[in-house]
Amino acid sequence: MAIVVLKNRPFARWAKGEQLTDKSLCAAVREIQNGLVDARLGGFLFKKRIAKDHKGKSGSLRTILAYRQEDRLVFLFGFAKRERSNIDAAERKALLELGAIYMAMSAKELKEGVKEGKLLEVHCDDEDEKEKPDSQ
Numbered sequence: 383m384a385i386v387v388l389k390n391r392p393f394a395r396w397a398k399g400e401q402l403t404d405k406s407l408c409a410a411v412r413e414i415q416n417g418l419v420d421a422r423l424g425g426f427l428f429k430k431r432i433a434k435d436h437k438g439k440s441g442s443l444r445t446i447l448a449y450r451q452e453d454r455l456v457f458l459f460g461f462a463k464r465e466r467s468n469i470d471a472a473e474r475k476a477l478l479e480l481g482a483i484y485m486a487m488s489a490k491e492l493k494e495g496v497k498e499g500k501l502l503e504v505h506c507d508d509e510d511e512k513e514k515p516d517s518q
Contacts, residue, residue: 386492387411387504388484389457393445394502396460400443406432408506410445411455425478426450426485444468448481454492456484456501 387407389397397407410432413419421429426448434442446459446469458477459469469477487495495501 385411385415385452386454386489387457387506388454388492388496388501389504390480390484390501391499393457393460397457400434400460400462402432402434402443402460404504404506406434407457407504411504411506414447414449414455415451420444423474423478426481427474427478446477448484450485454485456481457504458484 389407396402410430414428414430419428420431423429423446428447428449430445430447432443432445442463444461444463445457447455447457449455458480459473461469484492492501496503
């Protein structure tokens, strides 16, 4: 996977609580790269459903992310459908602004964010995934 995949600290905390693994995030990233998104929310902002516990996507988790094709993807926010149906207008506006900030950052600034712990890298190495087909 040639793009940089990151998650911000609040998203990482939420994902850990939901037991959402980086492997599941990487599968979602591959779908996004193939054009499979659930909603385009304007600017660089997208909504992507992610299945949890083999329950299917319709009743599972929703993620909001900023994505620039062939460059970077940053997971910003997540929620379970059982808790709420969608984000509201104020949240959408704030996430659009946050996404624009991440998309405007240079590669050096992103690396600094990772170094400072504000962003966490999601390692989606296709070669690693190919080597582990039996480890499920």
